[in-house]
Amino acid sequence: MASRKSNKRRTLDEVVRFTTSIGEGTRFTGTFNGGENYVIQGSVTGDSTVDGAVVVAETGEWICTINASVVVVAGRVDGAINAREKLEILATAKVKGNLQSPVVAIAAGAVHEGELRMGEPGRKTEFDEKRQPHIEPSGDA
Numbered sequence: 030m031a032s033r034k035s036n037k038r039r040t041l042d043e044v045v046r047f048t049t050s051i052g053e054g055t056r057f058t059g060t061f062n063g064g065e066n067y068v069i070q071g072s073v074t075g076d077s078t079v080d081g082a083v084v085v086a087e088t089g090e091w092i093c094t095i096n097a098s099v100v101v102v103a104g105r106v107d108g109a110i111n112a113r114e115k116l117e118i119l120a121t122a123k124v125k126g127n128l129q130s131p132v133v134a135i136a137a138g139a140v141h142e143g144e145l146r147m148g149e150p151g152r153k154t155e156f157d158e159k160r161q162p163h164i165e166p167s168g169d170a
Contacts, residue, residue, distance in 0.1 A: 048066055048067075050067070050070065051069045051070060051072075051073060053070040053088045053089075054071055055070075056072045057073045057074070057075070058074045059075045060075050060076055061083075062077070062078050062079070066081040066082040067083050067084065068084045068089075069084065069086060069104070070086045070089050071090075072089070072090045072092075073089075073091045073092070073093075076096070077094070077096055078096045078097075079095075079096065079097040080097075080098055081098055082097065082099045082101065083095055083097040084100075085100075085101070087104050087121050088104060089103070090107075092106075093107075094110075094111070094126075095108065095109070095110045097111075098112070098114045099113075100112040100117070100130075101117045101118075102116075102118050102122040102124055103119040104123075105124075106123075106125070107125045108125075108126045109126045109128070109143075110124065110128050110129070110130075111129045112128075112129070112130035113130070113131075114130070114132065115131070115132040115133075116130035116133045116134070117133075118134070118135045118136060118139045119136050120137060121139075122136075122139045123139075123140045124141045124143070126142075126143045127143045127144045127145075127146070128146070129146045129147070130147060133145065
C-alpha cells in the first residue's frame, strides 16, 4: 500500500506488490472493495472502494467510479476518479470524468475531459515521463 507520508514523485515507488490483476482480454463487471493493490490490464465495469493502489495499465479500461488511496492511469477511464492521496495520469491515458485528489500529476500528452478538484494541501504537477512504468502482477491472483 502507498505511504501517506511519501515525498517521492512516482506514485508506485512505495507499492510493494499487486495482489489482484485483471489480465489483458479479461472483462470484469462488479464492485471492488478491499485493502490491497490492483492492476487492471483488461476491462472493468463497476465502482471501487479500495484502501490501496489502483493502476489502470495502458491496455486497461475502467468504466464507472474509482475510489482508492492512490490511482495511476495509463489506459482509459470513463467515470469519476477519487484518489485520497495521489492521482497520476500518464501520457497514454484518456480520462472522461471528474477528478478529485489532494495531489495530481498529469503527463504531457494525457487527455482529460471533466472537472479537476483538489483539496488542501494540493498541487498540480505537469511532467514529461522519461521512465517506463514498471508494473508486475504478483502472480497470486
